[in-house]
Amino acid sequence: MRAALLVTALSLTGCGGAGLAADVRESASPARLPKVLGCYEEAFESAGFVGEYDATVELEAEAATGAIRNARVAALEGRGGKVPQTFEGCLVKALEASELRPRGEAPSSRLTVRGLHFSFRDGSSAARKDSSADRSPVLVGPRADRCQGLYGYTPPRAIADLYRELEDAQTKLASTKQEPDSMARSLQRAYDVALELRRRIELDGWQPDVPEESRRRFAKELAKVERSAIELGAQIGCTPSAE
Secondary structure (H helix, E strand, C coil): CCEEEEEEECCCCCCCHHHHHHHHHHHCCHHHCHHHHHHHHHHHHHCCCCCCEEEEEEEEECCCCCEEEEEEEEEEEECCCCCCCCHHHHHHHHHHCCECCHHHCCCCCCEEEEEEEEEEEECCHHHHHHHHCCCCCEEECCCCCHHHCCCEEECCCCHHHHHHHHHHHHHHHHCCCCCHHHHHHHHHHHHHHHHHHHHHHHHHHCCCCCCHHHHHHHHHHHHHHHHHHHHHHHHCCCCCCCC
């Protein structure tokens, strides 16, 4: 059984108006709010790897830093079961220990967010089908075998986004070499992103309507990403399996 987290903005207002919705939704993704995902991991694992919850939250992001303040859970529901008593408090603490950075930058003025919806789902096919209604990649994990990628999106995200995230992960990896625990987390994240990028390239490059010249370019990119995945995997004792 696997855990999944889908983040959507049901309604959103801020200093930039409705145009900020897409950017805020992206900045509130599970990859950028790992502490929020951690709350679900703890609840999901303690419940025997079962449990699905829906939370709607309100929060403010400080100008210049993006630090989240005044987080509040406006609604919290369980799907087919009770929500753990500690879950709401964990979400508030996790949010207020995080940052919201639309377009990767702190807001120029205080940003107020209303109706940010978190869908916490298990990895069953029914849950993935439910989440796919949003037409957004769903973060699935943690997997029992981290060599398959501890976390990964289904379906894989866009190639350009993955290249940016891989670059960011490798930059953070270089800055954590003196901190073993942080380095281990950074290595796993970079490895996970490399595997997701490999899968995205495979999916895009081998579509029937892809011209042969483009297919060759995809193959070259795939080989480069495969080498990166092998190098990263070697550092955590993993060998990427064939898809």
